[in-house]
Amino acid sequence: AEGSAFRLWRDGRPGLAVAYGPVEPQILVDRAIALSQLNEPETIELGTGEKVVYPDRGVSVPAEQLVNWGKEAIAIVRQAYPESLCTAELDCEIESTRLLNTLGLDCSHTDTTLSGYLSAELVRGEDFLNIWEGETERGTLDLNTSAQRVLQRLEWAKENVAPATGRVPVLFTAKAADLLWGTVCAALNGKQVLEGASPWSDRLGQQVTSPLVTLSQEPDTGPYSCPFDDEGTPTRAIVFIKNGVLQLFYTDRTTGRALGSGTTGNGFRPGLGSYPTPSLFNVLIKPGARSLIDLIAQLDDGIVVDQMLGGSAGISGDFSINVDLGYRVKKGQIVGRIKDTMVAGNVYSVLKQLVELGGDSEWNGSCHTPSVIVEGLSVIGKN
Numbered sequence: 001a002e003g004s005a006f007r008l009w010r011d012g013r014p015g016l017a018v019a020y021g022p023v024e025p026q027i028l029v030d031r032a033i034a035l036s037q038l039n040e041p042e043t044i045e046l047g048t049g050e051k052v053v054y055p056d057r058g059v060s061v062p063a064e065q066l067v068n069w070g071k072e073a074i075a076i077v078r079q080a081y082p083e084s085l086c087t088a089e090l091d092c093e094i095e096s097t098r099l100l101n102t103l104g105l106d107c108s109h110t111d112t113t114l115s116g117y118l119s120a121e122l123v124r125g126e127d128f129l130n131i132w133e134g135e136t137e138r139g140t141l142d143l144n145t146s147a148q149r150v151l152q153r154l155e156w157a158k159e160n161v162a163p164a165t166g167r168v169p170v171l172f173t174a175k176a177a178d179l180l181w182g183t184v185c186a187a188l189n190g191k192q193v194l195e196g197a198s199p200w201s202d203r204l205g206q207q208v209t210s211p212l213v214t215l216s217q218e219p220d221t222g223p224y225s226c227p228f229d230d231e232g233t234p235t236r237a238i239v240f241i242k243n244g245v246l247q248l249f250y251t252d253r254t255t256g257r258a259l260g261s262g263t264t265g266n267g268f269r270p271g272l273g274s275y276p277t278p279s280l281f282n283v284l285i286k287p288g289a290r291s292l293i294d295l296i297a298q299l300d301d302g303i304v305v306d307q308m309l310g311g312s313a314g315i316s317g318d319f320s321i322n323v324d325l326g327y328r329v330k331k332g333q334i335v336g337r338i339k340d341t342m343v344a345g346n347v348y349s350v351l352k353q354l355v356e357l358g359g360d361s362e363w364n365g366s367c368h369t370p371s372v373i374v375e376g377l378s379v380i381g382k383n
Contacts, residue, residue, distance in 0.1 A: 005272040008032045012041030018273045045253040047232035051106040054227040058094075058112025058138040066090040066116075069143050073118050076147035081154060085121040090114070090141065105232045113223050116141040120150050129157055129337075131325060132307070133175075136223045136363050153306065153325070161328045161336030163381035169302035169355065170343060170377045171295055171329070174362045176305045177369045179319065181283060182312040183347040184215060188240050190251035190259055191278050197315050199348060203246050209351040211244040214286035217266075224282040224366040231267040231276050238264060252276045280366070287370040288357035295358050295371055297332040303379060304329060305343060317347035341381035350374045 003020045006028040015036030017028045070088030077086050091114070098108035119132035131153045133146035172179065192198040200208050219225055219235035228234050231253050240248055251259060252267025255278050267276035296304065307325035323341040327334045358371035 003272045004028065005269070006032050007275075008036065009042075009044050010036045012044065013037065013039045014042060014275070015039065016273070016275060043254075043257065045231075045257070046101050046103050047105050048103045049105040049107065049232065052108075054107070054109035056110040056112055057225060058114070058223075059140070060094065060112050061092050061114060061140070063092075066092060066114075066141075069116065069141055070118075073116075073143040073147040076144060077118070077120050077150055077154075080151055081120065081122065083122065084154075087117075087119045087121075088143065089117040090143070091116075099228070099230065099232050101232065107228050107232060109227050111225075113138065114141050115223075116143045116146065118143055118146045118150060120154065122154070127160065127339075129154075129325075131157070138223050156327050156334045157325070157337035159336035160339055163323075163326070163328055163338035163341045163379060164301050164303055165379050165381050167376065168379050169299055170374055170379065171299060171302065171304045172372045172374070173292065173304065173306045174358070174360055174369050174371050175364055176308055177285075177372045178364045178367045179308065179312060179321065180347050180350065180372065180374075181215070181285060181367050181369055183314065183317050184209075184241070184351070185280055185283060186315045187348075188215075188249055188280075189278050190249040190255040190261070190264075192315060193249050194255060194258055198249075199317070200246055204248075206246060207244050208246045208348075209241060209244045210354040212288070212354045212357050213241055213244050213351060214239065215241040216284050216286075217250075217280055217282055218284055219265075219281070221284065222282055222363060222368060224363075226281040229263075229265050229267045229276070229281075230269045231263070233263050233265040233267065235265040235281065250278050250280060252278050282366045282368065284368040285357070285361070285370060287359045287361040289359045290356065292358055292360045292371050295356060295373055296329055296334060298356065298373065299329040300331060302329050303327065303338060303341070303343075304334065313347045317349075318345075319347065320344040338381060341379065343377050343379055345377040350376055 013036040015032035017031035074086040096110045115136040117134035122129040133149045187198045193201045216239040250264045250266040253263045256263040268279035304327040308321045309324045310321040313319035326338045353376040355373040361370040
């Protein structure tokens with residue numbers, strides 16, 4: 001698919017027109033001018049520069065290889081659980097972006113990204129179990145590792161047990177921990193700060209989380225690396241929270257000007273038909289040292305949350321999620337799968353009560369996060 005977005009200002013009024021596939025340039029111009037008449041004048045901010053072509057950091061993989069990787073992963077699971085229904089989905093996505101303006105800016109880059117997803121379903125009487133694992137990378141996929149994780153979780157889920165309830169320690173695996181970081185990213189958004197929605201609006205330079213938390217973006221790291229934003233500003237490495245202390249909010253040009261901090265190179269369009277708005281292209285949480293197994297061994301009586309039902313906590317931080325896949329831990333050992341369990345709390349409170357971050361970081365969407373042990377959450381379930 002191919003799309004073009006044309007943005008202009010006439011008498012200071014912005015207009016935006018979008019087309020997919022071949023289109024006559026004059027048609028886009030006429031549409032953008034017509035729409036500009038409906039908008040209020042604004043300060044015009046354009047990036048300057050010259051022609052720059054950034055290299056593709058990924059490697060394209062043929063469909064035959066993707067199919068073979070999927071078959072190998074499915075075979076690993078079905079050899080141990082022949083009654084399971086397994087699905088593997090693998091993609092090689094190539095995306096090219098070029099940004100030009102009337103001040104000479106002309107920058108482009110191509111992203112090649114590989115993603116793989118493996119799931120296993122088991123039906124035991126009236127009990128239905130679905131376990132999934134996946135990964136996103138630039139050069140190659142190791143879906144066999146995902147298969148081993150699926151097997152490990154199938155083993156942990158052989159018996160159904162009652163959950164620990166009340167105020168008990170909760171271990172969010174790397175796959176589930178983005179529940180916490182989604183709220184953090186919303187609170188760091190400069191637009192939320194301007195609107196007074198972020199509880200951290202006046203907390204720059206202050207402690208906002210446990211000292212265990214260091215959160216950053218890295219434009220040259222991982223499958224979600226990005227050399228420039230949708231306003232043509234080069235992206236840069238930024239630490240937003242260091243040892244729990246708030247360092248900076250992320251902004252686009254408009255928000256950065258209003259805050260007096262300037263743009264951080266985080267002006268991205270949610271879609272071609274949208275104007276740039278503050279967004280993060282990737283988020284990295286500095287990991288700890290212990291493996292997931294070692295973290296589990298730290299729990300005397302608690303639960304592990306691996307898959308959830310329900311949305312994110314949002315800017316308020318309040319959440320109540322149903323555990324889709326979770327486990328009971330007693331004396332450092334997983335004793336079985338928990339069902340009909342709900343976990344509730346507030347992200348901002350939880351982030352001040354972190355017990356430990358694991359060393360098992362992995363990409364969950366554009367968030368590179370380790371597993372997390374937290375206290376202060378309410379766990380409700382059937383005994």
